[in-house]
Amino acid sequence: MKEYNPRVVFIGCGNLSTHLSKALMNEGGCSIVQLYSRTVQSAATLSARLGDVPYTNEITELFEADLYICALKDSVIEEVLEKADIIRGKRIVHTAGSVSAEMLSRFTDEYGVFYPLQSFSKNKEVDFKKIPFFIEASSQTFREDLVTLATHISDKSYLLDSEKRKQIHLAAVFVSNFVNHLYAVGEKMMVEAGVPFEALLPLIEEVAEKVHTMSPVLAQTGPAVRRDKNVLSMHEAMLEEHPDWLQLYKQLTQSIQNMK
């Protein structure tokens, strides 16, 4: 296999950087040479986790490196990189689903995207092997190097342009943020009935597991797809005091019934 063992600077020390930096150091063959965060505490914490990597909260004091990985919040990427003179002409990637690769073109000619499709929590271990990476780059060589890097830590990597990456990021919002909100509504309802939320967990697991072997379109069950009018109107009546959930109920039922 082709080798690519860059010296890396991480810009941003959030949950994604916490896990990705460790994987790139341990399995990815990278040296993490520096960490930058706007809040010095995050940088210090991650530095300690990685075995005392140098860190800074001054964007003007970035070290020389082969690859800058920018894992900042979407909305601040531009304003932070603006002040990082050292990155001009260097290789930079961001890790965001919704931000075009092109946004980095004002800073350098060698830009790209290295987007892992997963949600990261600080203190929960991550198995990168199963996490798909979506890669885009401004040149063929850079693209190949990023694929090499992804292949060191994950079994799945895909080349994907910015428009399509935005689409799969939107899909991710539906199956993660929105699904989690339905769990939250379920929790509130259980608590109102005086039953602990944990009673829903086996069902939650089963539904998430089932789509590993069956398309969710075919796995659809329940009163909406059965067009069971009695249950549907009983449920709507039960939701009268929760207008947001009632609207969700109606809209989800309609979308289920319209899906082909």
Place this chain on the structure above:
Amino acid sequence: MKEYNPRVVFIGCGNLSTHLSKALMNEGGCSIVQLYSRTVQSAATLSARLGDVPYTNEITELFEADLYICALKDSVIEEVLEKADIIRGKRIVHTAGSVSAEMLSRFTDEYGVFYPLQSFSKNKEVDFKKIPFFIEASSQTFREDLVTLATHISDKSYLLDSEKRKQIHLAAVFVSNFVNHLYAVGEKMMVEAGVPFEALLPLIEEVAEKVHTMSPVLAQTGPAVRRDKNVLSMHEAMLEEHPDWLQLYKQLTQSIQNMK
């Protein structure tokens, strides 16, 4: 522990009966003496799985038993039991989340509910140990016997009245049927982007797993809860050609932002 080892007749041979009858026979200490289904083929198939239990598709030919478990579709329970003369005065339970226990009172004085909070697929093994049962009964003795029965096959059973059972059934619709539909929307979006649905599975697993250790209200992430207006309006623009999904997006975003 108190013993309760009834001779059981199953009325209805769908997915729930398929799994519950096996568990009650193997771990529950019950004898399954007969199976009834409106379609003789379902009854014959389940009979073979259980080792040739007698079966019928004639409701007037039910055997004598200590407990009749009615696991029919909600909408046909009454019309089928109507014709089952032998059940008068016997112990009957149904297994439905949304049907009141009282509905059975016209058939007998000893009625109840034995509701497992799970979604069953015919050919997927089920571990009843983890599945919570919700129990209701018309008398103290019957209630205790049903709890004994549940305890044989599951680690979790709760006493719950019909109104509250309907509420947790509604919660189940949100975390299973509706969650599955969001998976289906996600699948359609991935396919449009030319990426296989399986790339979403690690994320789906992670979100389902996270709520085992953290309340979903606290686990909420994404553009809606961050009130990230740029991403929110970009997503709405991307959904213009899918009016149902656009409405879902808006409604879910609003409900996330209003949740306390």
